[in-house]
Amino acid sequence: MRTPSSLTGPVVALLVAAPALAGCSSGTDGEAVRTGGRVLNVISTDRTCEVSSLEVPAGTLTFEVTNSGAEVTEFYLLGEDGLRVVAEVENIGPASTRQVTLNAAPGSYVTACKPGMKGEGIRANFTVTDSEEKAVVTADQQTLVDEAVSQYAAYVRDQVDQLLTKTEEFVELYTSGADDAARRLYPDARTHWERVETVAESFGDLDPRMDAREADLEPGEAWTGWHRIEKDLWPARAEDYTALSAPQRAALAEALLADTVVLDTRVQTLTYTVDQIANGSRGLLEEVALGKVTGEEEFWSRTDLWDFQANIDGAKVAYAGVRPILEGADPELVGVLDERFDALQALLDRQRVGDGFRYYDELSQDQIKALSDSVNALSEPLSRLTAAVLA
Numbered sequence: 426m427r428t429p430s431s432l433t434g435p436v437v438a439l440l441v442a443a444p445a446l447a448g449c450s451s452g453t454d455g456e457a458v459r460t461g462g463r464v465l466n467v468i469s470t471d472r473t474c475e476v477s478s479l480e481v482p483a484g485t486l487t488f489e490v491t492n493s494g495a496e497v498t499e500f501y502l503l504g505e506d507g508l509r510v511v512a513e514v515e516n517i518g519p520a521s522t523r524q525v526t527l528n529a530a531p532g533s534y535v536t537a538c539k540p541g542m543k544g545e546g547i548r549a550n551f552t553v554t555d556s557e558e559k560a561v562v563t564a565d566q567q568t569l570v571d572e573a574v575s576q577y578a579a580y581v582r583d584q585v586d587q588l589l590t591k592t593e594e595f596v597e598l599y600t601s602g603a604d605d606a607a608r609r610l611y612p613d614a615r616t617h618w619e620r621v622e623t624v625a626e627s628f629g630d631l632d633p634r635m636d637a638r639e640a641d642l643e644p645g646e647a648w649t650g651w652h653r654i655e656k657d658l659w660p661a662r663a664e665d666y667t668a669l670s671a672p673q674r675a676a677l678a679e680a681l682l683a684d685t686v687v688l689d690t691r692v693q694t695l696t697y698t699v700d701q702i703a704n705g706s707r708g709l710l711e712e713v714a715l716g717k718v719t720g721e722e723e724f725w726s727r728t729d730l731w732d733f734q735a736n737i738d739g740a741k742v743a744y745a746g747v748r749p750i751l752e753g754a755d756p757e758l759v760g761v762l763d764e765r766f767d768a769l770q771a772l773l774d775r776q777r778v779g780d781g782f783r784y785y786d787e788l789s790q791d792q793i794k795a796l797s798d799s800v801n802a803l804s805e806p807l808s809r810l811t812a813a814v815l816a
Contacts, residue, residue: 463487467538469517470494474538474547482556483531485815490514491522496540500525502551505533508629512704515542515711526812528700529553543643566750570699573746577702578695580742581621585692588617592685596678599654600671608658612723612731612781615651619735620742623708624695625688635684638724649680652725659725699747703811706743709736710800710807718797720785730782733796734773741766744807747814755813758806765803772799 464487466477471494490500497518502511502525511534514525531553539546562570591614598607618625618636626632635650642648654677660666669677716722717733744762751759772795776783 464489467491467500467536468493469498469500469538469540469547471496471540472547474500474536474549476536476549476551479536479549480552480554481529483529483553484556485526485812486529486553487524487526487812488512488514489522489524490517490538492517492519494540495519497542499539499542499546501535501537501539501546502527502529503535503537505535507535507548510627513708516715524808524812525704526700526815527704528698528815531555543641566753569749573699573702573750574697577697577743577746581624581692581695584617584621584739585625585689588614589685589689591617592682596682599658600675600678602671604658608726611655611658611726612728615728616731616735616738618651619712619732620739621692622712622736622739623705624692628688628691631684631688635681635688638722640721640724649677650684651681652723653677654681655723656725659727662725699750699814700811702743703747703814706740706747707804707807707810709740709743710804712736713740714797714800714804718793718800720793723785727784727786728782729785730773730776734782737766737769737773740807744810747810750814751810754816755809758809758813761806762803762810765799765806769796769799769803772796 463481463484465481467488467490468475469490469492476488488500488502490498492498497516499513499515499517501513503509504511511529512525512527514523517523534551534553535548536551537546537548591610595607595610595614598604598610622636625636636652637646637648637650638652639648639656654674656663656666657669657674657677660668713733713736717729717736720727720729722732723729744766748759751762773782776788776792
């Protein structure tokens with residue numbers, strides 16, 4: 426985890442209330458125009474967030490984000506409510522530059538840089554105006570778009586339905602004290618969350634309650650959800666841990682199940698666009714890079730490779746949906762992505778044990794590095810997916 430009736434973006438970050446560090450600033454005509462859309466330059470420091478223009482015409486936009494600060498940062502384009510994430514790019518290290526591309530509809534938005542990848546961030550209002558530029562879409566192209574959207578919506582609904590079923594079973598085991606069975610089910614149940622993690626995170630009220638890690642918490646913030654229960658089931662790495670009482674277990678489990686029911690209800694009416702699906706594929710790979718391959722996601726249970734596989738599953742499904750569109754736009758990129766998805770899967774398959782995987786602390790440093798290198802090799806071409814699909 427990094428942190429509506431219609432989904433404007435596939436990812437919404439965990440936004441914890443905190444004072445803004447400083448105000449954003451911009452030029453008036455700072456956007457550059459390149460083939461395939463406008464490029465907006467964003468300079469993020471530890472205290473400022475400078476966007477080259479805060480008003481642009483609708484259409485394909487690329488935010489090119491440079492981190493000139495000392496902390497790792499993130500950049501978000503949020504909806505007018507400041508919660509919905511229309512587009513995001515995470516894990517931008519000092520002295521590095523990364524991009525995110527989207528098809529922006531007219532409306533009011535908010536930009537945000539988040540030095541340290543915590544808190545509310547450094548924000549400014551952002552406006553997308555009507556544009557006379559209209560994309561020409563053939564009937565065949567529209568058919569491919571419609572199929573991609575329909576298939577992905579069905580996939581998300583199915584995964585969340587399975588998540589609800591597994592969560593009901595998990596909650597029953599956990600509250601009845603059947604800890605061994607609950608431990609066995611834990612990684613399997615979470616697979617369905619991880620496959621659609623970027624969509625699940627789009628609900629800024631649910632995600633912090635359901636999937637926050639202990640390391641993500643702000644001082645004084647209540648800790649609930651999957652990872653709070655994980656620690657209670659696998660307390661061996663904790664110092665001076667006091668097991669939760671039966672009433673405490675019941676309260677945590679009931680809240681998790683109630684939130685899962687709400688999630689299942691909400692995804693029934695979500696709508697998507699092809700840039701959201703493509704960005705979702707990239708976002709899921711970033712989840713692998715930021716938490717799974719580093720062993721930070723499942724700190725207590727060490728079941729990170731189950732999550733790793735689930736994120737890759739979801740990324741491949743999203744990519745497969747837009748792949749027919751990409752074949753017409755950039756067949757060379759299709760070949761590279763196919764090859765690197767396969768290479769990463771082959772490495773991950775080597776760590777399988779029965780129906781699951783080896784625990785993270787059973788991996789050697791060489792094995793972790795090989796997985797990390799393969800993730801990085803896939804990240805670069807996958808970062809070009811959205812721009813190619815929108816070309």
